[in-house]
Amino acid sequence: MICLAGSISVALAVRLPAGDEFNALDWQLRNAPGKWLYLGGRLVHGRLSQDEENARLGRYIVLTARIGQLERDEASQPEIDRLRDERDRLENDVEAVLEGRLTTLLEEQGLESSLPLFPEARFVFPPVDVELDDTPNVLVVSPRDRIELTEQRSLRADLGPNGASEIESKIEAGGTRSALVDGLAGVALYPSVVAPRGSYQALAETTAHEWVHQHLSFKPLGVRYFSSLELRTLNETVADIVGQELGAQLVERYPLAEPYASELAALTRDASPVDVGAALRQLRKDVDVLLAQGQIDRAEALMEQRRQELANQGAYFRRINQAFFAFRNLYANDPASTDPIGRKLSTLREREGSTGAFLRAAAKLTSAAALDKLLGTTAAGGRERR
Numbered sequence: 001m002i003c004l005a006g007s008i009s010v011a012l013a014v015r016l017p018a019g020d021e022f023n024a025l026d027w028q029l030r031n032a033p034g035k036w037l038y039l040g041g042r043l044v045h046g047r048l049s050q051d052e053e054n055a056r057l058g059r060y061i062v063l064t065a066r067i068g069q070l071e072r073d074e075a076s077q078p079e080i081d082r083l084r085d086e087r088d089r090l091e092n093d094v095e096a097v098l099e100g101r102l103t104t105l106l107e108e109q110g111l112e113s114s115l116p117l118f119p120e121a122r123f124v125f126p127p128v129d130v131e132l133d134d135t136p137n138v139l140v141v142s143p144r145d146r147i148e149l150t151e152q153r154s155l156r157a158d159l160g161p162n163g164a165s166e167i168e169s170k171i172e173a174g175g176t177r178s179a180l181v182d183g184l185a186g187v188a189l190y191p192s193v194v195a196p197r198g199s200y201q202a203l204a205e206t207t208a209h210e211w212v213h214q215h216l217s218f219k220p221l222g223v224r225y226f227s228s229l230e231l232r233t234l235n236e237t238v239a240d241i242v243g244q245e246l247g248a249q250l251v252e253r254y255p256l257a258e259p260y261a262s263e264l265a266a267l268t269r270d271a272s273p274v275d276v277g278a279a280l281r282q283l284r285k286d287v288d289v290l291l292a293q294g295q296i297d298r299a300e301a302l303m304e305q306r307r308q309e310l311a312n313q314g315a316y317f318r319r320i321n322q323a324f325f326a327f328r329n330l331y332a333n334d335p336a337s338t339d340p341i342g343r344k345l346s347t348l349r350e351r352e353g354s355t356g357a358f359l360r361a362a363a364k365l366t367s368a369a370a371l372d373k374l375l376g377t378t379a380a381g382g383r384e385r386r
Contacts, residue, residue: 016167022136022154028189031131035099035191038092048093051257056093057200058260063087065198065267087196091132098207099128105249109356111215126214129191130207135184136193137164141171142178142326144296147288149229149326155181161318168319178322188213198267204250209243212359219363229330230341230368237332237345238362245355274313277335279306284325284336291322344371351375 048056063083070080106112106124113125134157141151155167164181171179185206186194192210197203216222216235224231256264283306290299300321307320317324328334332342345362348371352358365371 016139016153016170020155020159020163020167022156024154024189027193031133031191031193034092034131035095035129038096048097053093053097054254054257055260056090057097058257060087060090060094060196061198061200061203061256062260062263062267063090064196065264068198069267095130095132098130098204101250101254102204102208102211102246103128105246105253106211109246109354109359111356111359125218126190128207128211130210131191131193132196133193134158135187135195137181138184138327139167139171139179139181140323140327142322144176144178144300144322145294146291147322147325147329149329154187164318180319180321180323180327182318182324182327186210188217190214198264200256200264201247201251205243205247208246208250209239212239212242215359216363221363221365224366233330233332233339233341234345234362234365234368234371236330237342238359240331240333241345241349242355242359249355274310274315276310276315279310279315280336283320284338287322287325288338341368341371344368344375347375
């Protein structure tokens, strides 16, 4: 899952047109009042019943899957627009459903806060607030001779393939850098922006992932997010682990209702049977070997060959290059990452025993060294009581 804990910009050696960058402040000013306006409307019209919640959520996800299928097949644009209009009418209700259900799970995991003078008043902070919308793109840059995230910039959502290719070409013109413009599943602004998904699991995971980033921004780990690549990797990997667990819990607690579950299964029946994670993991190993030998052209040819093979099996990536792997290394539990932080955080998760306990422990981390020390302490002296 490729998400970000906010709009990250790192200065690039090549200047980009100002209009290509994502304006986070403008987006937040336009979207922040939406939740409160919606809640005001619900006070007038009454709350949705659980059956109504299930129907709106199910229809939204089926519509998103259908829209994605039509876009891949380059179908009639009027039909796509019609389905988009129907989905837009469901958006506010679906956002509220996801927010309410995730809040319930967070409360059960003990992930609540209180005010200093009112310790008995417990509440989820920050409140879960999500906006289903087109997400920004991200530009990432790596050297060609190794896989290393060196530069990054948030870009507007509507660049399109041609705009993305043009930016990549500018960055790569000197022959020493690899660039990738990639879409994001979500960004932890406030409200968080989450891309519509035709997968209930993916939608739930991304919603939870972005809330974790917002929660961590008030904790030692999140406050230091921008301090180093190491801390960003810690932050993103913690959010991935917790987001995946909470997403799975949400889907299990509130399964997709019929007929939507069957409709979605029919739409995704021909999904790729290939193990994409295993394929990317092996490719990363092969590429690392070639780059270590100085065989840059062979490494790039291999990445393109494997990209085409995956596309033929139904798993499409616009580009796979050094920047592709450098960005995924931020998510140390991703199959395409080689960062040992992923394994260490998985060990911590196993030792803490629950999603909530793991997040409370991880939130206190200030470095990879602190993680090593915590694992050493728990290994020698048992789990700390909280």
